[in-house]
Amino acid sequence: xxxxxxxxxxxxxxxxxxxxxxxxxxxxxxxxxxxxxxxxxxxxxxxxxxxxxxxxxxxxxxxxxxxxxxxxxxxxxxxxxxxxxxxxxxxxxxxxxxxxxxxxxxxxxxxxxxxxxxxxxxxxxxxxxxxxxxxxxxxxxxxxxxxxxxxxxxxxxxxxxxxxxxxxxxxxxxxxxxxxxxxxxxxxxxxxxxxxxxxxxxxxxxxxxxxxxxxxxxxxxxxxxxxxxxxxxxxxxxxxxxxxxxxxxxxxxxxxxxxxxxxxxxxxxxxxxxxxxxxxxxxxxxxxxxxxxxxxxxxxxxxxxxxxxxxxxxxxxxxxxxxxxxxxxxxxxxxxxxxxxxxxxxxxxxxxxxxxxxxxxxxxxxxxxxxxxxxxxxxxxxxxxxxxxxxx
Ligand code: HEM
Numbered sequence: 001x002x003x004x005x006x007x008x009x010x011x012x013x014x015x016x017x018x019x020x021x022x023x024x025x026x027x028x029x030x031x032x033x034x035x036x037x038x039x040x041x042x043x044x045x046x047x048x049x050x051x052x053x054x055x056x057x058x059x060x061x062x063x064x065x066x067x068x069x070x071x072x073x074x075x076x077x078x079x080x081x082x083x084x085x086x087x088x089x090x091x092x093x094x095x096x097x098x099x100x101x102x103x104x105x106x107x108x109x110x111x112x113x114x115x116x117x118x119x120x121x122x123x124x125x126x127x128x129x130x131x132x133x134x135x136x137x138x139x140x141x142x143x144x145x146x147x148x149x150x151x152x153x154x155x156x157x158x159x160x161x162x163x164x165x166x167x168x169x170x171x172x173x174x175x176x177x178x179x180x181x182x183x184x185x186x187x188x189x190x191x192x193x194x195x196x197x198x199x200x201x202x203x204x205x206x207x208x209x210x211x212x213x214x215x216x217x218x219x220x221x222x223x224x225x226x227x228x229x230x231x232x233x234x235x236x237x238x239x240x241x242x243x244x245x246x247x248x249x250x251x252x253x254x255x256x257x258x259x260x261x262x263x264x265x266x267x268x269x270x271x272x273x274x275x276x277x278x279x280x281x282x283x284x285x286x287x288x289x290x291x292x293x294x295x296x297x298x299x300x301x302x303x304x305x306x307x308x309x310x311x312x313x314x315x316x317x318x319x320x321x322x323x324x325x326x327x328x329x330x331x332x333x334x335x336x337x338x339x340x341x342x343x344x345x346x347x348x349x350x351x352x353x354x355x356x357x358x359x360x361x362x363x364x365x366x367x368x369x370x371x372x373x374x375x376x377x378x379x380x381x382x383x384x385x386x387x388x389x390x391x392x
Pocket of ligand 1: 076077078088140143227230231232234235238271275276277280281305331332333334335337338339340341342343345346
């Protein structure tokens, strides 16, 4: 067994710009590598991440030092075993397949229709700000059970919480904004909680207050913050990535438009290709051997699912967006007990409603030759600008 090797000649900006060559280097170096720019030991091979996610006694989601706990509070996403299962069970009614199909899907389709109605005449837009960001924000607001909050406010809260949870340089202004977002969310919860107690409904807040036993208020606050921090940018980025993948490859686009039953496959390929969550953390609870490397007790590791989804031991020509590749499961939604609670709602709504509607309603949708799309990030990754034209 050997110690964890280190890579020190990579800049943080290079990770943000294009993490994939760095992920490849890490993957080819060892099962776990300390990357100085990230100040974290990264795990990048598909099989190793699967092994880790099957063993939560050794690879724990609990980390007392995590800023997620400081910024958001006691969330089930950073718990193990029975405590995690209790929180997960409490929110589950809002994510049931039947509720998604009968309740959320028509609501999200109506939001998407309205946003596209406003766009059709323009003939050009940046789909990040004109569609994907408001779509993700408004639909999450519905699911949570908030009323009358501007989509920009929820989006700002989400970003401020994410920044706060990653603020390891302890920038005071970032801390202040995260705390301000947290206070805004607590007030918004307070404003609707009595309504949800009195009227049971499919929303997440309703599920929490009607759970048996009801979720305590400090856990409601923490878990709603996690859902705002982690349930907004991923659908936004998935909408944009799927759109980008198809627009950049007219043959694949034509295939999907000719055979709509390919939409679900195209969605899975998009989140494999550019995974909206590129990395999430675990803590090593006891010294362990991971494929020949010794991980000491207490080590914080980053599971790079964005790297594992491009592991060439599993996926042929992994950097290519290819909806016709051999069918293989991926790790974009994680694995094991913390497998994403929002998987089915995202599959159903992004892959079957929103992006298909976009291509159906905006005729001859195409990328702009003069303004290329911009994709950025490694912990969270997606297009930050997707300028397009269509025939108005
Ligand atoms: C394309 C869209 C999405 C992607 C790629 C995604 C990805 C992920 C990943 C990788 C995790 C595991 C994180 C970890 O273990 O630390 C996760 C967890 C989670 N996601 Fe998502 N997510 C998406 C959409 C959503 C949505 C829309 C919601 C809520 C409305 C949501 C709610 C959650 C929750 C509550 C957890 C924590 C689950 C647990 O700890 O048991 N996600 N997601």
